[in-house]
Amino acid sequence: MKLIQVEELTKNFRQAVKSPGLAGAVKHLFTQSYREKLAVDRISFSIEEGEAVAYVGPNGAGKSTTIKMLTGILTPTTGSIVVDGLVPYQQRTRNAKTIGAVFGQRSQLWYDIPIIESFSLIKDIYEVPSDVYKRNMDRFTEMLGLAEFLNLPTRKLSLGQRMRADLAAALLHNPKIIYLDEPTIGLDISVKVKIRQFIKELNKEQGTTIVLTTHDLEDIEDICRRLIIIDHGRILYDGSLQAVKDSFARERTFHVQLKEEAPQLAHIIRQHPEMILEEQQGRQLSIRFDRLRFTAGEILALVMQYGEIIDFRIDEPRIEQVIRKLYDGELELNQQLMGAYNR
Ligand SMILES: Nc1ncnc2c1ncn2[C@@H]1O[C@H](COP(=O)(O)OP(=O)(O)O)[C@@H](O)[C@H]1O
Ligand SMILES: [Mg+2]
Structure with a gap:
């Protein structure tokens, strides 16, 4: 069985549109009008245990919406998701034990308490055995250079420090899968390199399955063999990174x-x-x-x-240039290329 199985997944956001002012508020009581946004439109894919998959696309493509459905934060409008035998939005707590998630835009850590205390709380919430906790803390502290800010609260951290802390926090319970939504956004190059190296090792050595969305296409060359490209909620390409390079680069x-x-x-x-x-x-x-x-x-x-x-x-040319052209419609991906990916 596949570790992640997504079929015909759709998310349609339905938002009430209000007219401004009191008159608008009163009117709103009687005549609701809605704006619809089809953020994810009948996508299907599956991911095997141990894969490292880059999920890329321009702004507003539907990447974060997909990740939120995979993690159980959002409920799909239609379609199905099964992750390690669970339906994430129905079995959120059990699913949470299998997965880790890092959102570049928002920290998962408590704002006001020292990082080390946050870690300790996570240990209790996820029932991480003490020896596992200690081993992971030692490893993460060393690989991510956490020692210098473990005693500071999240609010005092730089963006790069916060991201490293978030990454460690998401992995303390040894999840099978880690979802990373723009984990390197806004970071300087030295921190990016450190984080990339860490994720790569996690995949190679622990066999952790990686689903990575990013704007920084250098991230994917380093970490992922497989590429899924999404735009306007539809999958444009799902196949090997190398096949794209061979054809277009x-x-x-x-x-x-x-x-x-x-x-x-x-x-x-x-x-x-x-x-x-x-x-x-x-x-x-x-x-x-x-x-x-x-x-x-x-x-x-x-x-x-x-x-x-x-x-x-x-x-070789950077995959960055190739994918930009794909977004801009300058290159057309064909079925043959999609088929070139045989696992
Ligand atoms: N909660 C929401 N309500 C309404 N529209 C949303 C919501 N979240 C995202 N969208 C819209 O759905 C589309 C996809 O968003 P998102 O998944 O965040 O894209 P990406 O992560 O690829 O940049 C965008 O047009 C966005 O404005
Ligand atoms: Mg996003």
Whole structure:
């Protein structure tokens, strides 16, 4: 059985619209009018134990609404969700023992009490055995660098500290699944890297299933093999990250450092109809090419004809650029690509 099974899941928000002022309030008593928002529209997917899945899409796509239904915070309008044999919105308490959740926009910790006290309360609420608690606290403190602020209340923490504390809190009871809704939003790069590393290890070493929504597409390259793209409440793509890259990210950039300047080489690349000289600074060159047109070996051989190589590196395009184009409708995903994902 799949760990997470979602079928034809829909969430339609229905909000009463009020006219302003007293007249509006009185009128409201008699004639209710509603505004509807179809936030999630008949989505289906399933996730196996141990997978790390990136759930991405532009603002307002329906990501957080999906996560809230998965965690049991929201009740679906129609469709079904089963998580580890439970229906989250009907069995919230039991479901809570299986899952952890981190919402980048809002802390789950008590505002006014020291972090360490919050952790201790969570230990009691979730009935975490003392040895498990101690082991996890030691590990999290070390990996996430919690020691310096364990005695401070949440309200005194920086955003990066708060996020690390929230992450630890969500994992104290060793959940099978962790839902992370924009866990790196607004963080500086050093904290992001730390959090990514932590999540990655959690998945690799503990086998914890990860569902990650993020705006920061660098997060997903680091952590996830599978990608689900949602827009306007509909799933646009569900498949491997690599398949998307292979199809849409064919460009490679060859960066090379030569022993001496090689003006002739630069000239040849500039003249070449299928190569682009990205950058040249003295003995450094960057050459862009299509990996289906040339192999890296061919580029290397060409460069070696004109100069002695001291160092080189080949860059792939960032998935960031590819997915932006998908959102903007510049690329069309086809069924074949979806089918390329075989598990
Ligand atoms: N409680 C709510 N009431 C009404 N509309 C909502 C509510 N929550 C979210 N929405 C709307 O549903 C859509 C999806 O929101 P959300 O799931 O938060 O998107 P995302 O997390 O992908 O940015 C948006 O148009 C949002 O304005
Ligand atoms: Mg959101």
